[in-house]
Amino acid sequence: MTKIFLIAKNSAREAFRQKLVSLILAAAVALTLFSMWAMKLDLGHEQLKFTANFTAGALGFFGAVVSVVLTCRLFYSEIENRTAATLLARPVSRFQFVAGKLAGVAAMLAIFALAVLLAGAIPLFLTRQKLGLLPDEMFLGGRPDLKWAGYAVFGFLQYVKLVAIAAMACLVCAASRSMVFAIIASFMVCAAAVVSCSEFFSGGGFLLNAALYIVPDFDIFENSIGFIFGGVNWAQFFAAFFYGVIYIFAFLILSVWAFASREI
Amino acid sequence: MKYRLKIFLQVLCACAALAAVGYASSFLAKIAAPQRAEKKFGGRAAAFAVFGGYREAIASFVWLKAYLAWERGDYQKCLSNIELCVELDPENIVFWNLGASIIAFDTPHWLFGGGKAPQSVQKSIRRRQGALALEFLDRGLVANPKSRRLKLDKAIIYEKVFADKNAALQWHKAACDEGAPIYVVRDCANMLEECGRAREALDLLLSRAGSFDKSHPSYEFYLGHIKRLENKINSQKNMLAL
């Protein structure tokens, strides 16, 4: 575990220095804060939900980009600079190397998710204050209630989803020979997972259904936005959490298997 | 050949492993998102699905495009953008409400050919567009089954386009569930009265009177409505007695 931690620490330090990641984080935070002005575009959306969706969009869209790009860059920089060879010449197993890399990316994703959530809390808080001044009759469906515990749980589940995407990108990196191909392939798989292909093609034959199970269904994590207003549904939370964790481990094990036979 | 076969088998094994994991954990996905089945992204909206929470904001921009097409009277573009809006953000009642209104009441005028079409053709076009709007609202109700607004919209279309007061009444009643606001109950009472069921209208108003806040600005009109119906029923009774 010490070796995994040390590799993760190095990877996180390297990730922190990636200018592209900083740029994406800045864009995500800026767009989240922009939701306060974007509400002028309100076309019947419930204001709090509209604001919360900007945070969800930042975490989902920009988070996926960071997950994929960071994982591929960190992985390939080690191979292209041959630091992977120097490291693996030590008593470091392929599992420790891959797990350490993924843990480093996960650490950076935690910082990313936290920054976006904190930025998203500001417009949510201000919008709630503003809505608090309005009379009850203005809310046909009842005055919306903001639950910060639900917001935190929602953020945590989005983080789990991002780590699962990173693990998926890790598998692609372990199996492919070039960084550009790895990034493109990872984005394609990520898009398929987010769009939830199984919903389009359900009712097909056995082979089609089996093929659809190959791509994970990350769309289920979008359901957690309901926790922000309706409180945490613990059954749904644990189901989504374990679903994400199972896929993280599955992708990690497959990454190690693919990387084990790779010639450095 | 052996080399490529080896690569193919490795990829197949990986896919099989992932499929097994996906199948084994599918029950968790069902627990995590049970109501997801209704929200199916189709066609163009699928491309925007990757934007996650930004879909609502994107839907707003698409709606603006729909409005621009509406200003020009561009039927295809307007409808196409309305459809994309409701696919991106199916929970926004405003899109379904305004969309149905545009389809039922605005588009027939674009299709009348500047008003030159004969009355029979215009009526046929109105009914066809009305049917399209009803089908549109049906989809809206699948995504938002509790929406009173959409049920009322269906009632209005049945009344105004098809002159079918009975069908309109059914939808007024559907909208007039427990907790319905004053104006919904009054509309339902009005429709009952128009269908010649004044007694039912009065009973409805009386049964719901206690559930409203007496300080509501419309309460006075509500009471006035009850009084008017009582007077109407009493005068009808008197006329029958005579």
Place this chain on the structure above:
Amino acid sequence: MESVIEISRLTKYFRSGIRGILVRALNEVSFAVRRGEIFGLLGPNGAGKSTAIKIMLGLLKQNSGECRIFGEKIGEKTKSKIGYLPEAPNFYGFLTAKELVKFYAQMSGMRSADAEISAENALSLAGLSDCQDRPLSTFSKGMLQRAGLAAAVAHDPELVILDEPNSGLDPIGMSDMKDLILRLKASGKTVLICSHMLREVEQICDSVAILYKGEVAAFGALDEILGRNSEALIRVKNPTEKFFGAVEKSAAEFGADLKVEKGGGSLADFFNKIVFERRGK
């Protein structure tokens, strides 16, 4: 004497391109490195030296043949006894020299406190004590080479593998590197050097193996290969005919089998001879 590295009939093929065309990197290579010696692995570019080293380090798997380090197959236990300096090393630029060496020492199984002390000692050995707290991104190529060497020896390995250790070093640096390697040998370590700088290899190596196109072209103790035990080479500047006469007369008195060749014979000469012979075949 015990062998630290035993390579026996090692063969390695690579698959190239989408059609997977076989490229032979090593073909039935066999040699051994004895404990406590400095061994030179030589060969022109593409001979298979790096491939052989990677197989020794467990970075590649051979197609056939055996590779034993300390009598065992390569594994975690054996790797902890090996120190490796890659060719033209790249390291994490954001780490300081001390952090880098400590990191690699910990990767080799040392505890944090021990790794810290070892890192300082190793950097002192490599002549980098003054700049141990500077980030590696500010280091020159030669300094990186020294940092790499410090990282390779920090955990006190029994076997040190150096791939082009003189790469990027100035003449003073090369001399320092030579001294370092001799010091490693003096402390009982076995050193395997992979290098193109035959002059430096000749000065310090006990044994060499010359690879050419994946095969061992020559292998053995340096003196034997160059015929030093059975022959002596005396270099004379500006010899005269009178001198040659005196030498021949002296050799005859001692009963020595004398053959005068104008010009010298060195490892470089031998190397070139071998390579050209092979090319001719």
